[in-house]
Amino acid sequence: MTNSAPVSTRRDLADAPLLVAARGGQPRHTPVWFMRQAGRSLPEYRRAREGTPMLQACLTPDLVSEITLQPVRRHGVDAAILFSDIVLPLYAAGVGLDIVAGTGPVVSNPIEGPADVSALPSLDAGQVEPVAEAVRLLVSELGSTPLIGFAGAPFTLASYLVEGGPSRNHERTKALMHSDPKTWHALLEKLADTTLEFLRVQIGAGVDAIQLFDSWAGALSLRDYREFVLPHSRRIFEGVAELSDIPKIHFGVGTGELLGAMRTAGPDVVGVDWRVPLDTAVARLGAAEPESAKPVVQGNLDPAVLFAGWDAVEREVHRILAEGREAGGHIFNLGHGVLPTTDPEILTRVVELVHTTTAQR
Numbered sequence: 042m043t044n045s046a047p048v049s050t051r052r053d054l055a056d057a058p059l060l061v062a063a064r065g066g067q068p069r070h071t072p073v074w075f076m077r078q079a080g081r082s083l084p085e086y087r088r089a090r091e092g093t094p095m096l097q098a099c100l101t102p103d104l105v106s107e108i109t110l111q112p113v114r115r116h117g118v119d120a121a122i123l124f125s126d127i128v129l130p131l132y133a134a135g136v137g138l139d140i141v142a143g144t145g146p147v148v149s150n151p152i153e154g155p156a157d158v159s160a161l162p163s164l165d166a167g168q169v170e171p172v173a174e175a176v177r178l179l180v181s182e183l184g185s186t187p188l189i190g191f192a193g194a195p196f197t198l199a200s201y202l203v204e205g206g207p208s209r210n211h212e213r214t215k216a217l218m219h220s221d222p223k224t225w226h227a228l229l230e231k232l233a234d235t236t237l238e239f240l241r242v243q244i245g246a247g248v249d250a251i252q253l254f255d256s257w258a259g260a261l262s263l264r265d266y267r268e269f270v271l272p273h274s275r276r277i278f279e280g281v282a283e284l285s286d287i288p289k290i291h292f293g294v295g296t297g298e299l300l301g302a303m304r305t306a307g308p309d310v311v312g313v314d315w316r317v318p319l320d321t322a323v324a325r326l327g328a329a330e331p332e333s334a335k336p337v338v339q340g341n342l343d344p345a346v347l348f349a350g351w352d353a354v355e356r357e358v359h360r361i362l363a364e365g366r367e368a369g370g371h372i373f374n375l376g377h378g379v380l381p382t383t384d385p386e387i388l389t390r391v392v393e394l395v396h397t398t399t400a401q402r
């Protein structure tokens with residue numbers, strides 16, 4: 042037995058709805074998965090994680106595999122997303138940080154100036170070998186369900202490193218950006234290298250698609266996004282495209298004004314939060330690149346609507362599916378991650394509803 046079977050014979054993914062939709066084809070039904078589908082909304086997740094700190098869990102291949110598979114088994118979603126975190130590559134590279142439950146990533150020595158940027162360690166593939174091992178385990182378990190790998194985009198990672206933790210206003214981050222652009226760009230260049238290396242490891246181990254999370258980019262004006270962020274995100278998408286032709290998804294929260302610019306970074310699919318209807322998003326994305334094929338979108342059910350009772354959820358799912366027909370392809374998702382107190386049974390019903398409503402004969 043060798044441990045590296047050729048990719049082409051490993052699994053038959055040619056008809057996987059997620060991959061067909063991402064490429065602008067006609068899937069047999071609209072694919073659906075949920076950001077943060079693996080996590081605290083599931084009792085089996087809470088049991089599996091008991092006693093293991095988050096970042097340690099992300100470096101334990103058996104546990105990563107089990108937690109990644111849980112929502113696939115339970116909900117019948119059209120994709121698994123690797124159980125990991127956007128700050129994991131920084132932690133693995135030696136940055137002092139922790140994920141504090143109920144808060145998020147907390148950094149011990151926030152970045153203040155050029156010396157801190159120079160001292161930021163770069164990621165070596167060997168430091169995330171357990172992630173590669175987890176991906177290999179998963180692709181052997183997943184059959185015809187694609188596995189999405191992911192990483193954090195440079196701006197969102199920079200925000201955690203500069204603020205020292207989650208931030209509402211990102212004031213330190215914006216201060217560095219505007220007062221010392223040279224240091225800012227040096228920081229984002231380093232973070233782009235780390236992100237690209239983390240994605241290279243996941244792609245080398247066999248993920249079938251990637252999502253680049255720029256969760257907090259919506260805090261920026263379009264002008265600042267274009268000048269201080271876009272070139273670095275674009276370099277990541279170009280780097281991934283050189284490695285593989287797997288679909289690439291780009292997502293951020295509150296990015297209504299940035300959607301067109303985010304498309305020009307080079308993803309195949311743009312994730313949209315609930316603030317912008319998908320048909321409006323399609324128009325904005327199309328205007329950004331009028332020469333290219335109709336844009337493919339992902340989204341965008343408000344995760345809070347899952348608390349409104351089934352009738353409201355059903356109405357919203359139908360509205361979103363109708364608006365999504367304006368796109369060159371639609372991957373159904375929430376507009377941001379599953380909230381921890383969500384009833385998992387509602388998620389299962391959403392998957393069934395999307396599948397039955399969109400099934401092609």
Ligand SMILES: Cc1c2[nH]c(c1CCC(=O)O)Cc1[nH]c(c(CCC(=O)O)c1C)Cc1[nH]c(c(CCC(=O)O)c1C)Cc1[nH]c(c(C)c1CCC(=O)O)C2
Binds near residue numbers: 123124142378
């Ligand atoms: C901003 C961001 C982070 N991490 C991530 C983002 C981008 C996505 C987004 O915008 O939500 C990405 C992420 N983090 C996690 C995943 C798992 C895959 C999935 O199911 O989507 C993904 C894709 C697991 C996780 N990452 C984290 C948890 C919770 C850890 C726990 O169970 O205690 C999980 C399941 C921790 C984390 N890590 C981070 C936050 C804000 C938190 C939540 C803190 C809290 O409320 O406890 C940083």
